[in-house]
Amino acid sequence: xxxxxSEVSVESVERAETSMxxxxxxxxxxMGCPDCGVVAPSRxxxxxxxxxxxxxxxxxxxxxxxRMWRCPEAGCPRGTFTExxxxxxxxxxxxxxxxxxxxxxxxxxxxxTIAGLARRLAVSWWALWRAIKPVLERLAGDExxxxxxxxxxxxEHIWHHGDRHVRGPKELTGMVDLTRDEKGRVRARLLDLxxxxxxxxxxxxxxxxxxxxxxxIAVAALDPFGGYxxxxxxxxxxxxxxxxxxxxVKLGTAVxxxxxxxxxxxxxxxxxxxxxxxxxxxxxxxxxxxxxTDKQWARLTRALEANDAHEEVFVAWxxxxxxxxxxxxxxxxxxxxxxxxxxxxxxxxPIPEVARxxxxxxxxxxxxxxxxxxxxxNNGPTEAVNGLIELHRRLARGYRxxxxxxxxxxxAAGGLTT
Ligand SMILES: [Zn+2]
Numbered sequence: 001x002x003x004x005x006s007e008v009s010v011e012s013v014e015r016a017e018t019s020m021x022x023x024x025x026x027x028x029x030x031m032g033c034p035d036c037g038v039v040a041p042s043r044x045x046x047x048x049x050x051x052x053x054x055x056x057x058x059x060x061x062x063x064x065x066x067r068m069w070r071c072p073e074a075g076c077p078r079g080t081f082t083e084x085x086x087x088x089x090x091x092x093x094x095x096x097x098x099x100x101x102x103x104x105x106x107x108x109x110x111x112x113t114i115a116g117l118a119r120r121l122a123v124s125w126w127a128l129w130r131a132i133k134p135v136l137e138r139l140a141g142d143e144x145x146x147x148x149x150x151x152x153x154x155x156e157h158i159w160h161h162g163d164r165h166v167r168g169p170k171e172l173t174g175m176v177d178l179t180r181d182e183k184g185r186v187r188a189r190l191l192d193l194x195x196x197x198x199x200x201x202x203x204x205x206x207x208x209x210x211x212x213x214x215x216x217i218a219v220a221a222l223d224p225f226g227g228y229x230x231x232x233x234x235x236x237x238x239x240x241x242x243x244x245x246x247x248x249v250k251l252g253t254a255v256x257x258x259x260x261x262x263x264x265x266x267x268x269x270x271x272x273x274x275x276x277x278x279x280x281x282x283x284x285x286x287x288x289x290x291x292x293t294d295k296q297w298a299r300l301t302r303a304l305e306a307n308d309a310h311e312e313v314f315v316a317w318x319x320x321x322x323x324x325x326x327x328x329x330x331x332x333x334x335x336x337x338x339x340x341x342x343x344x345x346x347x348x349x350p351i352p353e354v355a356r357x358x359x360x361x362x363x364x365x366x367x368x369x370x371x372x373x374x375x376x377x378n379n380g381p382t383e384a385v386n387g388l389i390e391l392h393r394r395l396a397r398g399y400r401x402x403x404x405x406x407x408x409x410x411x412a413a414g415g416l417t418t
Contacts, residue, residue: 005088006087007085007088008024008025009025011023011065018058018059019060020055020058021060021061022052022060022063023063024062024063025065025066026067026083026085031067033069033076033078033081034081036071038071041069041072042068043070045065046066046068048064049094050064050099051121051123052095053099053102054120062088062096067082068080069083095128099121100132104411107132107411129404133404136416139417140410140415143209145415146191146209148179148216149177149191150179150219151178151221152176152178152191152217152236153188153222153244154175155173155175155223155244155247156172156173156223157172157173157174157389158170159405168402171196171197172194173194173228174192175191176188176189176381176382176385178381178382188382188384189414190410190412190413191415192415193406195402197225198227199226199231199234202227202228202235203230206231206235214235215238217236217239218239219239219240220239221242221243222242223247224360240370240374242370242374243364243367243370243371244382245327246383246386247382248323248327248361248368249320249323249324249327251323252324252357253285253286255353255357256316256320257285259351259353260281260313260316263278263312267309277306278306281303284300285313285320288324289321315349316351319342319346319354323342325338327371332372332376335372336369339369339371339372342361343365343368343369346361347359385414388413392409393409396408396409
């Protein structure tokens with residue numbers, strides 16, 4: 001059971017109902033003074049209590065009988081010194097190295113929280129975070145994690161909704177690796193989060209990565225935000241800018257929502273409430289038509305036929321479906337045709353929200369169509385990373401410090417290689 005504790009041996013194990021105490025020590029060894037090298041006589045031992053990986057509900061404490069020595073050399077400044085076993089515990093730590101690794105694994109894979117893990121280890125939130133943070137910092141500082149990125153996504157990310165004077169910028173810019181593996185799959189990972197949502201935020205980050213990194217980026221995916229495009233034009237001149245499908249489909253969905261709310265207000269004079277025909281169909285309107293059940297179809301039809309004015313909602317919904325269909329087309333050439341049809345029709349639509357989306361897409365024409373010329377970047381990866389960030393943002397709502405938040409999100413969304 002003491003795998004990973006190769007440098008110490010077990011002296012005794014005491015079991016109680018909900019806890020276990022394991023006493024460990026290192027075998028005797030001759031010790032020289034770290035400063036002068038003179039062989040140092042023992043000064044006895046002291047007991048150091050460490051928190052170790054729990055076994056289910058059983059808390060495990062390691063009592064380390066830590067050796068102490070004293071340098072006998074008169075002129076040496078060292079005096080008394082204590083044994084260090086870095087594979088067991090960090091110099092001033094109270095949580096074993098393997099418990100720290102366990103906690104990091106739980107945070108990453110089990111969607112655990114620091115608070116929950118701290119409880120299981122019987123330490124404070126801060127004690128656990130203090131032990132974890134340097135490990136995450138070391139991983140985050142390792143530039144080799146940026147190697148091999150060919151396809152790079154960028155995305156706005158809302159960190160908090162609080163006061164920016166108290167908590168700093170609300171928006172962060174997130175960089176996502178969208179590179180395919182040999183099998184053509186994308187395992188998206190969050191590469192970084194930097195404060196702000198601007199050309200500068202992205203351009204500075206790209207600049208810091210160095211020429212070799214930038215030269216390898218062939219595809220730069222982005223949401224339709226001019227600042228990011230400007231950064232790509234500046235720093236990734238040779239890459240093809242592609243509008244991220246996830247964000248474009250989201251724009252279409254947002255238009256349907258807007259039209260539904262406007263028509264709702266116009267026809268009833270109030271926001272949607274129970275009993276209104278347009279109330280409660282938001283989820284149906286957001287889904288792809290191909291996923292709707294018969295029951296959902298019936299509900300949608302009933303709602304849209306309830307009033308002639310609802311025609312506008314139907315048209316907006318169809319437009320959003322057309323946009324989706326372009327991305328979902330099996331054949332990229334077919335998809336491109338559908339996309340061109342969107343570009344040639346939306347901006348003249350009598351529904352103002354649809355026309356506005358049409359104008360946006362026409363402004364982004366090249367990047368919009370580039371999706372169909374770059375072998376498609378499907379929705380899944382960006383969506384998956386956003387979903388993980390969203391989940392962990394809720395789990396980690398206590399993070400008021402950007403550095404801590406960044407490390408936590410990088411761990412959650414695959415940015416750190418452990
Ligand atoms: Zn000495």
